[in-house]
Amino acid sequence: MDNFFTEGDRVWLREDEQFLPSTVSSCSGGVVVFATDYGQVYTYKQNTLTRQKVQPMHRSSIRGVEDMASLEDLHEGAIMHNLYLRYKQKYIYTYIGSILAAVNPYQPLPGLYDRPAVEMYSQHHLGEISPHIFAIANECYRSLWKRLQNQCVLISGESGAGKTESTKLILKFLSAMSQHSLEVSSRDKTSHVEEALLESSPIMEAFGNAKTVYNNNSSRFGKFVQLHVSQKGNIQGGKIVDCIL
Ligand SMILES: Nc1ncnc2c1ncn2[C@@H]1O[C@H](COP(=O)(O)OP(=O)(O)OP(=O)(O)O)[C@@H](O)[C@H]1O
Numbered sequence: 001m002d003n004f005f006t007e008g009d010r011v012w013l014r015e016d017e018q019f020l021p022s023t024v025s026s027c028s029g030g031v032v033v034f035a036t037d038y039g040q041v042y043t044y045k046q047n048t049l050t051r052q053k054v055q056p057m058h059r060s061s062i063r064g065v066e067d068m069a070s071l072e073d074l075h076e077g078a079i080m081h082n083l084y085l086r087y088k089q090k091y092i093y094t095y096i097g098s099i100l101a102a103v104n105p106y107q108p109l110p111g112l113y114d115r116p117a118v119e120m121y122s123q124h125h126l127g128e129i130s131p132h133i134f135a136i137a138n139e140c141y142r143s144l145w146k147r148l149q150n151q152c153v154l155i156s157g158e159s160g161a162g163k164t165e166s167t168k169l170i171l172k173f174l175s176a177m178s179q180h181s182l183e184v185s186s187r188d189k190t191s192h193v194e195e196a197l198l199e200s201s202p203i204m205e206a207f208g209n210a211k212t213v214y215n216n217n218s219s220r221f222g223k224f225v226q227l228h229v230s231q232k233g234n235i236q237g238g239k240i241v242d243c244i245l
Contacts (some may be wrong), residue, residue: 003027010057012077013042019077021057037081066131067095093131100136104162113169118176133166137173144229160215164205167225171197174227174235181233193235197227200240208242 005011007027012019013034020036027033032049034042044053058072064085065071071078083103086094092103111117113134121134125142129135140151153170155163175194205217212218222244228237 004051005054005056010062012055012057012073012075014053014055015042019055019073019075021061021077021081037084065094066091067097067127068101069095069097091130093133095127095131098126098139100131100133102133102157102162102166104160104165113172115176118173121173122177122180133169134173137170138177140170141174141177141229141233144233158214159212159218164201164217164219167223168198168201171201171225177233178229178235193237197235197238204240 005024005027007024009024011022011024011034013022013036014020020038020040022034022036022042025033025035025041027046030046032044032046034044034054036042055073060071061073061078061081064082068079068082071082083094083101086092087103087105090105090109092105092109094101094103112132117132117134120129121132121138124135124138126135126139136153140153143149143151155166157163175198178194204223205219208219208221209217210220221242224241224243226239226241227235230236
């Protein structure tokens with residue numbers, strides 16, 4: 001069989017139906033040694049290796065991408081590896097087209113959600129700057145006028161994935177946009193709607209959350225949060241309906 005990889009090459013090694021990101025660490029005397037990025041070492045006789053077993057890694061997977069729709073390697077291993085590469089650099093957000101994947105950092109990331117971040121994402125369309133939950137919130141807010149239709153964000157993930165925190169971040173961004181849309185003179189009078197929205201979270205959590213093995217502050221119910229936005233762009237009211245108890 002012709003040699004389709006050499007020492008030092010980045011490849012996907014197929015093991016137990018999974019593609020593991022690996023490096024060919026040696027290739028001599030008819031024996032090939034692979035070192036995976038997750039610390040395992042696999043040794044094979046060269047003549048037993050097929051192109052199904054070892055696949056070249058595309059450069060999009062080697063350097064990592066902000067939007068996984070542009071990954072050339074299409075399998076779960078490539079998605080997990082891309083999220084892992086980004087997470088190591090403290091980039092917790094990655095797009096898959098217009099979908100956002102968030103990896104819970106379980107620690108505060110300085111500057112990620114502060115006032116300048118709100119300002120920056122409010123001035124850019126989705127995909128123009130690095131992936132962020134604020135970009136999703138901004139797209140939603142702007143689409144109210146662009147499409148003249150109600151907008152909806154669906155947040156899903158396993159327990160402890162960060163759904164509740166993501167919901168609060170979207171509310172934070174929308175509250176800031178709502179405040180921004182008002183005349184300076186009327187800002188103080190109407191700020192109580194946004195404040196009430198943000199302050200409802202600890203109250204809901206006090207009644208509806210519990211400590212579990214997965215999450216110290218686990219929501220024991222699902223939430224449907226509805227916001228009513230005026231033509232001028234400020235939040236005039238809203239409601240939270242509990243579901244999936
Ligand atoms: N973006 C983030 N930055 C920093 N920490 C986060 C972030 N998202 C989540 N966390 C941390 O992870 C914990 C769990 O997140 P969260 O409660 O949002 O999960 P969840 O998906 O709503 O879980 P459950 O389904 O159990 O309610 C939070 O209490 C917080 O400490």
